Amino acid sequence: MDPNDSFREFMAAHQQSLMRTAYLLTGDAHLAEDLLQSVLLKVLSRWPKLADVASPQAYARKALINQYISWRRRLARATELPRAEPPDRPYSTEDSTVVRIAMLRALAQLPPRQRAVIVLRYYEDLTEHETAKLLRCSLGTVKSHAHHVLARLRVLAPELAPKFAETEDLKGARR
Template sequence: MVSSAGDPEREFRDFVAARSTALLRTAYLLSGDWGAAEDLLQVSLTKTYLAWRRIERIEAVEPYARKVLVNTATSWWRRRWHGERPTEVLPERAISDGLDARLERDALWAHVKELPARQRAVLVLRFYEDLSEVDTAALLGVSVGTVKSQCSRALATLRRRLGEQGIEPGARAPQTAKETVR
């Protein structure tokens, strides 16, 4: 298709003029968006141009350019964030900024700090450190029954105090204790 006898710049321009429409169609089919397809084609043609002197001697210039196009599209697909796309109609849904969750977390930890030391220790070891009742009992030097009763009393106290503030237990999606602390 392209011979090495002429001017490489002119040969590349001729290649782009002849094949860019077909390559743009391929880019669109890969990306699903005309704007992204144009960007993809531009980057792919730039990469092809940078390798032009090496590939101009072969007859498979278009397959090379198409391969660059596909590889670039794959790279973009892996790297780019796909969560935001322009649209004519905006969705009607509110998105939480997380303030309510942070306020609930702060209220919870304010009440945890007010618990008696043993109850607080049991909650931290059981739910933050994720220890079993047996391990918690061994670490605190108490019986498993004591761990159970202290845990039950602490949770009842927290439920009551949070309920007084209008925070219902289980109103949000469940979280681990470690996520709650952060």
């Protein structure tokens, strides 16, 4: 089998998942596409070696997170990030679009590493151990980041606080 064929199969199976992770990390569809494209070029260049790896998806996800953190560090040194102001009109937290926008705005205010922990734990549904392994940090660091970030998100987006309580209850049972 041609290595390019196996890479195409890998992409067909995992591209949507990786794109979702990239979008949740960046909060912007275009940046997510750029991030994913740069990571996939790196993965493709290492593909012959990765074909024997147990989980090329984990490798690609790790590369995605590392590239995102690297981009954010460079961007933070170079420029300020513009922030949209919240709408002037009152809104219902039951509206899923409004909830999604509020969550993305709150996530955008988190440091890259903490945002990565939240995305991996609550959007990618990884365990604390899997998240710690992927981020190459201790289990305690993952737990601490998750706890502190959820508390910070309650302050940044108080209208979403009930959702964060549900999330902690569900994850607490899954540890």
